[in-house]
Ligand SMILES: Nc1nc2c(ncn2[C@@H]2O[C@H](COP(=O)(O)OP(=O)(O)O)[C@@H](O)[C@H]2O)c(=O)[nH]1
């Protein structure tokens with residue numbers, strides 16, 4: 001059923017792998033895609049990734065710096081995979097603890113990880129347990145555990161709320177807490193214990209195995225129906241007293257001095273604060289949560305160094321993630337690309353798109369200026385045939401740019417020209433004519449201005465997608481204001497979706513880069529930079545910092561992250 005399973009170190013050494021019977025396709029491609037677009041891009045929040053027909057699930061072992069990846073066909077619903085991957089991780093760690101503890105690439109390279117038998121045994125167990133469970137049909141009320149409870153047992157007793165609240169928070173993290181030796185677990189409060197006994201012992205006729213809830217599936221997913229509910233309650237009891245138990249002087253020292261491995265529970269308060277801080281800096285709420293989840297996944301199980309605190313470890317990891325997100329994974333070098341297009345005797349075409357009033361035309365003019373300063377000639381295609389004054393605005397820019405770089409300094413030829421057909425015409429057609437004109441007249445670059453449109457306006461979004469599909473520009477730049485918060489995600493997702501939906505090719509042209517405008521107006525609330533790059537995975541190519549031609553910059557990732565982390 002599984003296509004493959006592989007275990008490799010974060011340094012890239014493959015320790016062990018398995019390929020399913022009859023699977024001929026190499027899994028290097030999907031695994032590399034996972035590393036490139038998820039693990040390296042700090043998107044490891046939800047532990048799953050799809051690549052063509054494959055579903056990939058992965059788990060990071062941060063203590064030993066390992067990655068466990070399983071791949072199976074997307075059409076299969078393999079309910080056991082999450083638990084299976086946890087089991088393999090635990091088993092592998094246990095078995096090769098000595099080798100793994102030594103770390104170092106040489107040790108790993110020289111070690112022999114003959115894991116086949118263990119793996120096959122675990123796989124068989126997982127497959128059988130999923131078969132045994134069978135399809136989950138709904139139980140009738142009489143069959144449910146609830147029907148067997150007495151009314152009394154369901155009445156909340158004093159202190160019950162507190163327990164519930166703590167449980168609600170903690171049931172995410174029970175795996176770790178439940179691994180505590182039972183002797184160390186302080187006893188839960190009395191009423192709670194009673195509640196637990198009632199719930200469990202009334203299970204008439206159940207085998208001991210059924211009652212052994214310690215075998216949770218490890219990832220927080222519970223079996224369907226009431227059984228799941230009970231598991232949760234049971235685990236909450238086990239976890240309940242943990243906080244109070246380590247109080248006093250030693251508890252305090254434990255928080256400060258390292259040499260313990262980080263659990264979700266340790267990180268949660270710090271991550272909550274970080275999340276709020278990011279949102280206050282204008283990072284979209286959804287992205288802030290995903291980022292914090294990703295940091296938690298990256299750090300869970302990691303052994304902290306001595307004298308480091310949880311807060312500083314989490315902060316450091318978050319900072320690294322933010323820098324990573326802002327570092328372009330793809331180099332956009334417009335000047336070099338324009339030169340290459342010139343050598344092929346064709347113009348380099350850039351299309352600008354975005355919602356109304358974000359600064360498309362103004363920044364298009366700034367980019368024209370930058371290109372002219374670098375010795376290129378520019379044709380501006382006035383494809384905003386909708387907003388009154390749009391064409392005149394570009395004409396004014398054209399005049400001013402030509403007066404800054406007069407034709408007499410450039411062999412009598414104007415360095416920038418406007419291609420316009422007035423208002424109300426089809427924008428895609430004008431762009432096409434402009435590109436043909438630029439080719440004939442040997443312009444180096446065509447900058448296509450488009451009308452602003454709201455991401456929910458389907459006809460206008462279709463028109464934009466058509467313009468891009470028909471003209472195949474070299475670069476599609478999305479222009480967005482640095483002022484946006486949550487809205488950034490919606491805009492980018494819908495623009496990309498429209499481009500994908502109306503594309504005529506298998507590989508649709510999506511947004512290739514971002515122009516972040518009005519950066520001069522946001523003080524240190526620079527979160528939009530993170531939201532936009534996180535959502536698209538594309539770089540911020542230009543940053544607009546004012547209303548003059550010189551107010552165009554490239555993004556300094558470290559400075560942005562510095563501003564983001566600043567209290
Ligand atoms: N402060 C500031 N204002 C800008 C920036 N970019 C554009 N603007 C202003 O934003 C307004 C809308 O710009 P415009 O280019 O017409 O937007 P469009 O509708 O997207 O083409 C104008 O008043 C611009 O001067 C920028 O980087 N900083």
Ligand SMILES: [Mg+2]
Pocket residue numbers: 360361362384390449450452
């Ligand atoms: Mg405009």
